[in-house]
Amino acid sequence: MKALPQDIVIVGGGTAYWMSACYLARAIELSQTNVKAPAPQITLLESADISTVGVGEGSTPYLRYFFDYLGVTEDAWMQHCNATYKMGISFEKWTSAGDSYFHPFFSALDMPTADMYFSAVNKRRHGYAEDVNPSHYFTAAHMVNEGISPQAVSSSANLDYAYHFDAGLLGDFLKHYAKQKGVCHKIGTVQDIAANGQNIDHIVLHDGEVLKAELFVDCSGFRGLLGKQALARTFTSYADTLFNDAAVAIPSVAVAQPTKALQTRSIALKHGWQWHIPLTNRT
Incomplete structure (x- = not known):
């Protein structure tokens, strides 16, 4: 079995950001059953200066499977998120x-x-x-x-x-779930990204702090801080x-x-x- 990355950094914000954290935290939790090795650390980096898009309140049926995977019941999340x-x-x-x-x-x-x-x-x-x-x-x-x-x-x-829900409240619910699973939530803005080919080595924040990880996840939306900007991956416009x-x-x-x-x-x-x-x- 391939070893899990010991350090994971998710960059961005919004629902996709928290969903990624919850999914990874749950996957780690399930994989660590009867394993004595230290669990990988997940860090979420969210900028206080950049707002999220905040639209989209109707899901497909796949959201059911997502919550089933997390072990979260409908009673637990739907009422909190004003869902129908x-x-x-x-x-x-x-x-x-x-x-x-x-x-x-x-x-x-x-x-x-x-x-x-x-x-x-x-x-x-x-x-x-x-x-x-x-x-x-x-x-x-x-x-x-x-x-x-x-x-x-x-x-x-x-x-x-599927469901309709308040996307902001869903983000709050997932944030609480992720933190309960040991996810570290950090507020900071990316100043620089050090990349080697198609691999990111580390991120430098505005205050000079350096974040290193074996796995980086880009949830920065339209900006594409990691994939589109740092790794120069092609963006195909349909404008x-x-x-x-x-x-x-x-x-x-x-x-x-x-x-x-x-x-x-x-x-x-x-x-x-x-x-x-x-x-x-x-x-």
Whole structure:
């Protein structure tokens, strides 16, 4: 078995930064079972001068597996983060005719009807008049229409679902988890990075402190302090084809019954689109 790096430094901030720390801390914890060697040290370096992006409050079902890996239950984190369940995404008015459709998350319950759906799609492609509305084939669409929460369905049904959550509160929750696992949180701004080829040797902070590690993780977002800047890795821009390059977050009042709002809404507008993401305390 390959030895774990003894020193790990994560540079950046925000949810990705804390998720990386929690994942690595949990992996180390599991690997250290019945091992007497000292556990690797994880240090998170966060700048007090650089803010995080702070957008994005709807997940895919993979977030469930992340928390399962950490050993964290839904009861433990969802209430803290004002989270709600998400069964899929409603795409509204995305054609000139104003058509809408619901994109469901696929579950084991859908195996028989999913085959029917894909068969209908293939026939439709060949000119046959088939029903290809996914809402007529998948369990998630029915649950959204009826306001049925995943909590109301037996765990043996093996549903696939996701969440809406407050990203800032999720960061706070993960920060607490990481610190409980022994992660060191350091506030400081990177002044210089010493790299040798495609390997980073150490980081120098504004106050002159030097951080060395066997493994560096870059969570610095668009700046790409380690990968894009220090290691000069190529960044491929799509600015010539991505015409929407800004997002505006506008909190509004919460829906009356969060359990009835089990979907993210994506509403097409003349210049871009609007996300409608329901939390327990706001939308």
